Amino acid sequence: MPHFNKFVNFGYGPPGTGKTLLAKAVATECAMTFLSVKGPELINMYVGQSEENIREVFHKARSAVPCVVFFDELDSLAPNRGRSGDSGGVMDRVVSQLLAELDSLQSSAGVFVIGATNRPDLLDQSLLRPGRFDKLVYVGINEDRVSQLQVLQAILRKFQLDPAVNLQDVVDRCPTRMTGADLYALCSDAMTAAIKRKIQQINDGLDSEDSPVLLSAEDFSSALKNFRPSVSEAELLRYRSIHQELSGQ
Ligand SMILES: Nc1ncnc2c1ncn2[C@@H]1O[C@H](COP(=O)(O)OP(=O)(O)O)[C@@H](O)[C@H]1O
Ligand SMILES: [Mg+2]
Numbered sequence: 001m002p003h004f005n006k007f008v009n010f011g012y013g014p015p016g017t018g019k020t021l022l023a024k025a026v027a028t029e030c031a032m033t034f035l036s037v038k039g040p041e042l043i044n045m046y047v048g049q050s051e052e053n054i055r056e057v058f059h060k061a062r063s064a065v066p067c068v069v070f071f072d073e074l075d076s077l078a079p080n081r082g083r084s085g086d087s088g089g090v091m092d093r094v095v096s097q098l099l100a101e102l103d104s105l106q107s108s109a110g111v112f113v114i115g116a117t118n119r120p121d122l123l124d125q126s127l128l129r130p131g132r133f134d135k136l137v138y139v140g141i142n143e144d145r146v147s148q149l150q151v152l153q154a155i156l157r158k159f160q161l162d163p164a165v166n167l168q169d170v171v172d173r174c175p176t177r178m179t180g181a182d183l184y185a186l187c188s189d190a191m192t193a194a195i196k197r198k199i200q201q202i203n204d205g206l207d208s209e210d211s212p213v214l215l216s217a218e219d220f221s222s223a224l225k226n227f228r229p230s231v232s233e234a235e236l237l238r239y240r241s242i243h244q245e246l247s248g249q
Contacts, residue, residue: 009112009113009135010128012120012242013239014118016179016180017141023070023116027068030066032068032112033066033067034067034070039072039075043076050094055101057069066111067111069112069114070115074127075119095124095126099127103131121242136246136247138243140243142179145168145172148178152187162216165215165217173220173224175229179231186223189222189223191215193218193219193223194216197218197219
């Protein structure tokens with residue numbers, strides 16, 4: 001078995017920017033066992049059960065090295081201690097257990113931990129100390145047309161496009177801030193428009209069910225007409241300032 005050093009990474013950024021997608025890609029790229037755990041799944045109302053759930057995740061990981069453990073939606077698991085307002089202090093104990101597991105990882109090679117959150121401001125700061133989730137990766141919004149086009153092309157790989165569609169033109173007509181999820185929603189709206197158009201044409205006797213549904217420039221236009229980005233300018237500014245704060249600028 002190859003030797004690995006402790007490797008703990010943490011992704012944060014606005015919703016829909018591809019954090020979960022990125023972690024899944026890591027799992028597919030590396031030939032390693034991948035354990036994916038959503039924060040809320042670990043929380044249990046029975047006394048002691050939430051800590052037990054965390055112990056169990058790390059136990060599973062250690063018995064399957066090399067292994068990637070992905071904690072998604074980590075903010076729900078670890079709101080700031082003392083501020084969470086839960087009567088039994090469940091969150092406090094959960095965070096303590098998670099910290100204990102992360103700290104004891106140093107000696108056991110081969111377990112890689114990745115975390116992700118949309119709300120880095122809610123995270124318990126003790127999770128971000130050196131030796132814990134100490135490598136922070138900001139997963140931001142695509143604001144330049146080049147990367148927006150790349151994401152659009154990736155999303156549309158499985159769609160059939162009318163050869164007349166110019167994706168550069170579609171991207172140029174998008175709002176400047178587009179998350180990956182926004183671009184996906186735009187494509188799915190265009191698909192809905194294409195299907196409606198196709199049904200209309202079949203009813204009018206102009207098309208048949210045998211030919212595939214092709215996304216046309218017109219379908220993208222109708223999708224763009226009602227499109228609103230999911231992350232507002234104000235939210236984006238808030239993420240930028242958190243990003244600057246966390247990267248020590
Ligand atoms: N960079 C990207 N490239 C392609 N698709 C993306 C990208 N980012 C997001 N998406 C699309 O948006 C969906 C939601 O992304 P997700 O990874 O769940 O975001 P997050 O976890 O950051 O909230 C994905 O399933 C995918 O369809
Ligand atoms: Mg996610």
